[in-house]
Amino acid sequence: MPTAPIASPLSLNPAGSSGSTVEATAFGAHVLSWRCRGRERLYLSPHASFAAGKAIRGGIPVIFPQFAERGPGPRHGFARTCTWDTVETGPERLLFRFADDETTRASWPHRFAAELSVEPGPDRLRTALTIRNRGDEAFEFTAALHTYLRVADVAGTLVHGLEDRPYLDSARQGLHCEPDDAPVRFEAELDRIYPDVRKPLRLTDGEELLRLEAEGFNDVVVWNPGRELAAGMSDLGADEHHRFVCVEAAAVLVPIRLEPGQAWTGAQILVVEERADA
Numbered sequence: 689m690p691t692a693p694i695a696s697p698l699s700l701n702p703a704g705s706s707g708s709t710v711e712a713t714a715f716g717a718h719v720l721s722w723r724c725r726g727r728e729r730l731y732l733s734p735h736a737s738f739a740a741g742k743a744i745r746g747g748i749p750v751i752f753p754q755f756a757e758r759g760p761g762p763r764h765g766f767a768r769t770c771t772w773d774t775v776e777t778g779p780e781r782l783l784f785r786f787a788d789d790e791t792t793r794a795s796w797p798h799r800f801a802a803e804l805s806v807e808p809g810p811d812r813l814r815t816a817l818t819i820r821n822r823g824d825e826a827f828e829f830t831a832a833l834h835t836y837l838r839v840a841d842v843a844g845t846l847v848h849g850l851e852d853r854p855y856l857d858s859a860r861q862g863l864h865c866e867p868d869d870a871p872v873r874f875e876a877e878l879d880r881i882y883p884d885v886r887k888p889l890r891l892t893d894g895e896e897l898l899r900l901e902a903e904g905f906n907d908v909v910v911w912n913p914g915r916e917l918a919a920g921m922s923d924l925g926a927d928e929h930h931r932f933v934c935v936e937a938a939a940v941l942v943p944i945r946l947e948p949g950q951a952w953t954g955a956q957i958l959v960v961e962e963r964a965d966a
C-alpha cells in the first residue's frame with residue numbers, strides 16, 4: 689500500500705471549454721477540482737496537506753472501508769490515504785483502481801477490488817465507487833463520497849430535501865432527532881447523518897443552485913465544523929468554514945454486505961441547475 693504524496697494531478701475536460709473540467713489525483717483517487725459553467729464547484733482548503741499518509745482536506749475524499757470510527761482501521765478508512773492505480777484518463781472519464789494488499793489486510797482482513805470512476809458532463813459530475821469482494825468470505829463495509837462543496841458563505845447556505853427526515857446528531861453523541869421541518873442551515877458546528885434518503889437534495893448559497901443525487905448510497909451526511917473547530921484544524925483554519933459545506937453520499941448506518949464475487953456501486957451526481965429567479 690504505497691502512500692506517496694501527489695505528483696501532478698490529472699485533468700479532464702471532456703466537453704470543451706463550455707463544459708466542465710475536473711482535476712484528480714491517484715492519491716486517494718481524490719477529485720480536487722470541478723469547474724462547471726465557469727465556476728469552481730468544490731472546495732479545497734488552502735492549508736490542505738499533500739503529505740504521504742495524510743488525507744487531503746477538500747475535494748472529494750473517498751471513504752472506505754469504514755466511516756469515521758465505525759471499524760477497527762484508520763478513521764474514515766485507508767482508501768483516502770493510499771495511492772490508487774490510474775487505469776483510464778479520458779476522453780469521458782478518469783478511472784482509478786485499488787485492491788487489498790498486506791497493509792490493508794493488516795487493518796481490515798478482506799480481499800477486495802475498488803474502482804472510482806469520475807465522469808464530468810456539461811452540467812454535472814458523476815463520481816461512482818464500486819467495491820467487489822474477491823475473497824472467499826463475505827464482508828461488510830461502510831463508505832462515503834465526502835464531498836466538499838464550495839459556497840459563497842456558509843451563513844447563507846441552505847440544504848433542501850431533508851425537511852421530513854429524522855437524523856442522528858454526531859455533534860451530540862449521535863442523538864436521535866426528529867425532522868426539523870425546515871431546510872438545513874449552518875449557524876454553528878453541524879454534523880448529521882440522515883438515514884434512508886430517497887430524494888435528490890438541493891443546495892443553494894443564494895447565488896447558485898446545485899442538485900445532489902445519489903445511487904446505491906442510502907444515507908446522507910451533512911457537515912460543517914463551524915468556526916471554533918475549523919480554527920483548531922491545521923489543514924483548515926479560522927474562517928475557512930465559511931467557504932464550504934460537506935454533503936456526503938454515504939452508506940453508514942446499515943453496512944453494505946458483499947458475498948464472495950459480489951459487487952456494489954454507489955454514485956453521487958452533482959448537477960448545476962438554473963435558478964428559478966435567474
Ligand SMILES: O=P(O)(O)OC[C@H]1O[C@H](O)[C@H](O)[C@@H](O)[C@@H]1O
Nearest residue numbers: 743756763764858879909911934
Ligand atoms: O477530519 P476528517 O477525518 O476528515 O473528518 C471530517 C468529518 O467527516 C464527517 O463529515 C464526519 O461526520 C465528521 O464528524 C468529521 O469531522
